Amino acid sequence: MSFNAADLQGVLPAIILSVGALFLLTSEVFLRNVRPAVLGHAGGIPTSPAERVEAKLPPGAQGASPSAVTPPDRRYQAWVAAAFAALGLWASLAQLGDPAIAIFNGTAASDGFARVVAAVVCGSLLLSCLVAFGYLEALRATRGEFYALALFSASGMCLLGQATDLIVIFIALEVMSLAVYCLSAYLRRGNRPAEAAFKYFVLGSFASAIFLYGAALAYGATASTRLVDIAAALRGGGSGLLWAAAALLVVGFAFKVAAVPFHMWVPDVYDGAPAPVTGFMAAAVKVAAFATLVRILLGGFGDPVAALGAHGWQRLVVWLAGLTMVVGNLLAIPQRSVKRMLAYSSIAHAGYLLVAVAAMAGPLPRQDAIGGLLFYLASYGATVIGAFGVVAIIERKLALSGAGDDLSSWAGLSERHPALAAAMSLFMVSLAGIPPTAGFMAKLTVFRAAVSAELVPLAVLGVLTSVGGLYYYLRVVVYVYMMPTTKPDAVMGERLVAAGLALIGCAVLVVWMGVQPGAFASVAQNAVAVFSR
Amino acid sequence: MVGPVHYLVLAAILFALGAAGVVIRRNAIIVLMSIEIMLNAVNLSFLAFSRFPLVPVAPMQAGIYAGQVAVFFVIAVAAAEAAVGLAIVIAVFRSRTSVHVDEFDTLKL
């Protein structure tokens, strides 16, 4: 054990993101006109009763504090955060072709899989920062901690993608989760964000504890926390303790990826958190959680005999996937709030992703399934950030006028803002999985892998539930294009530069991945080779 | 003679108590404490497995210490988690003046 430059180079994206976060935090406190010692603004917690009342007022009033101190201009922070995210993206893509190596004494790996995951995370972060910029500015809620927390959580996600030791996985998981808990409580407006954050925190920590107990049992069974040693122990015949560990690890991550029956927190949290944060959570947290699930299941329990055998995890994942697809889609149908609908849709998509995980159990379709999973995660990320970006633009308008989120506020959007309407329709079409978009190609690759893994009933169920999903996705499009406008207020034209940039980026990605999936598939191919043993 | 089974059973009981506390108790602070109990139960089983290895390990093998190192990290993470959790509870308390989970009903299914 000694200093090794390759170790640091292996976690370069995570280092770049943490340095960015520390820079933002430090620059935040040295800005002028930050009122010291008053929790209300400096710490973000309203202390006096007056401020508490103020927090319940429409957000426009928040900046109008009695003191004449003007808040410092924090708009640079979004661009700095975006720049660091872009740097991380570049770093992960630049290393893409490098050979896979084990770093930090084998507790982490720097391989194609990790780099693709890091690239998707950094890309999601970049787009989310752009979406958040206009949103926070419009609500006068720009504070340095927001982007710093986003960067911290993204660095945790990058580490999650490459951790191959249960303890490192736990630490990275908590780095990601703790930052995301704070992000979802970020807007102090009424009861909703804090309550959502509390639910998220309790269920998230519960899941972390269950995961950790699984890790402890795995350690007991193998006297090591490395996934490699678990795999070795399995080859020598697994013990009951090890299977209990596998079940607990899977349940812990089933919470994180929002698989039914561990999905209860999702609608509340997605609804209560600010829309840009929700988009980031839906895209990036899912990527990291699924990446880790794959690492644990394939790296530790990947032996086909172990995966498919009498106690194999494949059956567990198949049941989770089936339940998640059906319940997610069914519960999405009655939703009137677009945000809640998207929350249930994210549960449904977790189900489709679990189909890919289930297909990985066998040795033969493993490569296709991993490639499909990564492609699906990337395409879902681009789509869902775009969708929540549009929601953010609508939501900030609604929040300023004090109204709630309902389908009716989307009526006639095409007349008021045709570009926004077109973008939203594109994202809905992609989420529904209709041909010229990324969503279709993603579903196709995943279901194809499921069929070649002889999981035909699961693939059929996936197709059927996707057809059921058409209803609630296309209902949004119907409202946007065919319903008459009920609310005359137009979306603000100002401050759509950054969000517009992000939406254009998302839309281009969605169409590009739908029309030319080959380019992305070849990138994913780099990642696949890691697990082909 | 107290052996690994005693510690493991105690850890399992503590973990179950913590899990039950998260599900049953209505006070947000108690829920936070229950989560801490769960994490510390895991710590106990890590240490028990480290002290009484179930599989044969060489005396100086790294695996023996992995469990003890894990405990350090879990302690640190649990502290961070407690800090964030308490901050969130304070935020909820400020908006509702209550720490009873039953009353957190603004968001409904």
Added chain:
Amino acid sequence: MDTDSAYLQPYLPILVLLLLAGVMCFAISILAGYLGPKRTFPIKETAFECGSPTTGDPHSRHSVKFYLVALLFIVFDIESVFIYPWGALLRDFAAQGLGWFAYLEMLSFMATLALGLVYVWRKGALEWS
């Protein structure tokens, strides 16, 4: 073990006596509470010659500043968990020629912590006002 129990044998009656006494005490006081007559009226309930009625809610709330200090204390206090084993093992590291490496590792750890302290300080969380 045998000698121990032989040594303790004479004290067994005392233990029994203690137990009996305890049981009697509890039994009598509980029975008295159940069986005795109870006539309460407002004046009897008031504090008489032994204090004054309490004013205010006994469950008064603590200021948030206490929580803030507690949070900061937890977060910074826990770091000693990493520093202590490092200190205990530094000589071993030095013996392997890794002394400077270990020293720099801890230095970077402390630098990160110091950055956190600067953040807390500048945010004004350490000031009582």
